[in-house]
Amino acid sequence: MLEELKGILTAQAGLPPAPITADATLAAAGIDSMAVTVLSMQLEDRMGLFLTEDELSRAPTVNALADLIASRVTGNV
């Protein structure tokens, strides 16, 4: 999921790839309001997942964000 997340953030949200590392905080990775908005829309369009911007923004790291999305994909939450 981490690579897929990175793909969305770079290709659709316009972020450069280098700062998006597993342990980076969302701020350090450059994941701002615009990126979170794009991500929320892409998750809905591509995977039918409904994760609000608030839910996504609460993830402490990029890895935690990927885990949150993965858990929704597998229906664990």
Place this chain on the structure above:
Amino acid sequence: MPTDSAVWSPPEWSAPEQTREELVRLEWRGLRYTCRVITSDRPAATEPLLLLGGALQDMYAWPRLERRLGAHMPLVFVDLPGIGTADDLPADHGFDALAEAALLVTDRLGFERVNVLGASYGAPIAYRAALSRPERVARLVLAGATHRMNPRLVSDCEQVWRTRAALADGVDGALSDSGRQEVASRAAATLLNTGRQDQVSQALAVARMLHRQFARITPAEARRHAVCHQRLLGTDPLPFDRIDAVRALVFTGEHDDVSTPDENRAVAAAIAGSTFLLVRDADHMVHLEREAEYADLVLRFLTDQPLDGLHYTTAPEHFWRRG
């Protein structure tokens, strides 16, 4: 040589650890406000840049521009009175007061000359600062500038305020959930060219982000916005007086209907020697819709690089100095 979109690279991001942030408290006529100064160890390629944003933009509202420009020059973001963390600015204070408060920032920081970027609501402030003290302004960038709000915009904004007034609680001005959504939809639409959505980059995401931002506005923030709006409705927020001694770039998105291309061009025409151009596939929210191109354009201008042949803009128009 025209730039090629396939090989073009925007200004690279600097990591947060490569820059330093300092908060500086200021006071102007008893009003407290704050600026953020971002510096890096790299030698500056141009004078410091003072950013004056829109009525909804506080000093943290430019995260990507901060990353892209932070390594090239000191950046100064400011919550002027009436914005963000600053004290309220009384309604009877106009744009000249804001220009004074903006110039005080540069005095306090000890910058002899600065580059000034004024976007939207910040444009009249930046223009007045350059008009009053041109010797302090190395270069002026105006994005989404107009001498006054056009009738369509005035009408749309009045409709938003009427809707809000009709839906708000009479005591504290709060809105119900459905009221917030209704007002947010209308407010976001005033800033976007909804008729050209299919021709604007990231249009849907920007619309959703703005909607969310408007839906979260508190009654106190709404009262602040009303004051900003009234200030914009005053006589010529951006004066017609000519600027003759400051290098300037005026631009906006080609589909901007908040400050139209012709309105921006008219502002450029009042600045001797200025350059005017339009960013393709964008409207008034060009800083969000094409943020990388926005940063590239600003950096090129502030470092005296040519603006000809950029794949993401129209051809530059130059307003030559007389005589």
